[in-house]
Amino acid sequence: MKLSFWLKHKIGIKRWIFMGFLSLMFIICGMLIAVTPNSTQEKIILSLFFVLLGSVGIILAAIKTVNAIVKTINLEMCKGKVSSNEIMGKVMEKRSLSKGPKIVVVGGGTGLSTMLRGIKKYTSNITAIVTVADDGGGSGVLREDLGMLPPGDIRNCILALADTEPVMEELLQYRFKDGALKGQSFGNLFLAAMDGISDNFMEAVQKMSSVLAVTGNVLPVTLENVKIKAVLENGKVVQGESIIPSTALQEKSSIDKIVMEPGNAEALPEAVSAIMNADAVILGPGSLYTSVIPNLLVDGIRDALESTLALKMYVCNIMTQPGESDNYTVSDHVKALQNHGGKYIIDDVIVNTGEVSKGLRDKYLDKGSELVLLDKDKLQELGVGIIQGNFVKIKKGYLRHDTEKLSDIIMSAILEKNLEDMKSRAYLSSKLKEIKKSRE
Incomplete structure (x- = not known):
């Protein structure tokens, strides 16, 4: 059943989706306020308020959305609009895939x-x-500003294994073109927000995977x-994943080995x-x-x-x-x-x-x-x-x-x-x- 199916029904799901999206924006705004230069006590308090408000909103929106969907499935089955065969087909498919190799x-x-x-x-x-050695692009910025592990490759794997609507994947892959968020992926910010309300990065990955109904597991x-260093054949040491290839080309020396710190x-x-x-x-x-x-x-x-x-x-x-x-x-x-x-x-x-x-x-x-x-x-x-x-x-x-x-x-x-x-x-x-x- 597609997203359009749920949006056509007056079950309140649109308002809860909007509430979840708005709550996520509150969390992101709170985190951005926290990392702005010259943070004052008032800014920190405001940041915590936004994050707390957004977290409560996301939890409430998730609960209400699930309740609305379950209620609608039961109603539509009674009307004959959604067949039990369709639902059972998805269940059997999942059972079939669960027998596959590890x-x-x-x-x-x-x-x-x-x-x-x-x-x-x-x-x-x-x-x-x-x-998690990436230190370039939008991931590198979030890693530097928020002290989190780089989310880019993790995000891509989550989306690859997710059971999402095309519009949702397009949203999570969207990159801002202007302003302070220029170059950032919305999916990276989503994972950053999850990291902000979780005990560690692994928990954040699990929460995002759960929200997007991921098949299998994605693990850092x-x-x-x-961080990684490259030792070139000419003896030069290059630190940072993002500049290793360009430096090797500049030095006209191939990579001898990679070292981790x-x-x-x-x-x-x-x-x-x-x-x-x-x-x-x-x-x-x-x-x-x-x-x-x-x-x-x-x-x-x-x-x-x-x-x-x-x-x-x-x-x-x-x-x-x-x-x-x-x-x-x-x-x-x-x-x-x-x-x-x-x-x-x-x-x-x-x-x-x-x-x-x-x-x-x-x-x-x-x-x-x-x-x-x-x-x-x-x-x-x-x-x-x-x-x-x-x-x-x-x-x-x-x-x-x-x-x-x-x-x-x-x-x-x-x-x-x-x-x-x-x-x-x-x-x-x-x-x-x-x-x-x-x-x-």
Whole structure:
């Protein structure tokens, strides 16, 4: 049932949605007042008042909205406008997805969130473990001003796994174009507000996930305020995720290794547990040194990856990234991961072998990117299996992974692995056939 269905009915839901939105604005205004320069006691009191008022308003709006929806479902079922089959269909779908394999994805950036949209069609047992080393853009501003962990990659993963209306996703992805909030995403501010009324960032993520009906779990890899440094091959040390690629290009020196500060940052226990209990763990896709590798430097993640019985796959980028992986082959990507996370953190690498038009290749070459070449012999020497496929998809003139084909190949690889749970194998086999048939 779409949002338009509820808005057409005079059940008071519009006023509660408006009240929730207005309450959120109160919270954001309160937080902005608190971080303005030269805060006085009066400003602090006013800030607390706005936050408290907004929090009460959101809780009340949520309770009233749920009550209104439940009441309307019962009423419409009596009138025959909403069939029990429709409701039962959604319930059965959720039950079906709950039988899917336990999949953990590790990384950051847009590539990770995009892949999640494909995987959630097969299983609801998804855990996204996301880097919190970002210090650029709107996330960097909120991190600096509010002392919170960067929300950007977390927000994208939550939205990828959320069951929301398109208009709601558009709202949460909206970026302000003018004023003090210029460049900020509304979704980032939403998560910042949640952080303000929560005991910690993890609780804020859970609350936002609950509000948006997220499939699975989204976890920050750590709750500690971590930053990364890159040691270039010329010996120069670059601090800050956002300037590492540009500095490497400026210095004309490739990255030798990534170091995290503090060096003893501990992984979230839930993240370690998810890896240990997974059927499959997927690293990437995403920026090699600034999105994927930082997760491996958090205490507990490397040991978990080496110890888990899960199938461990790395989704290699289709193109090289200037300042991070210039002239890298597939084996170079794998070696970088093994150097930072250990020899046994990858079983198979997923590689694109699809064709890319000359015009598009030239467009990327002008920006310093080229196709990542597959070097099978060196991968075999590293003890890593190869899963090949055509994963090319062109979106708005840019090269992206085809999420449908990528999720299909991932599920097929999991199916081939001898899982102990035969019910999960039977479910996954039928789900693969069902989804592929629906695309024909």
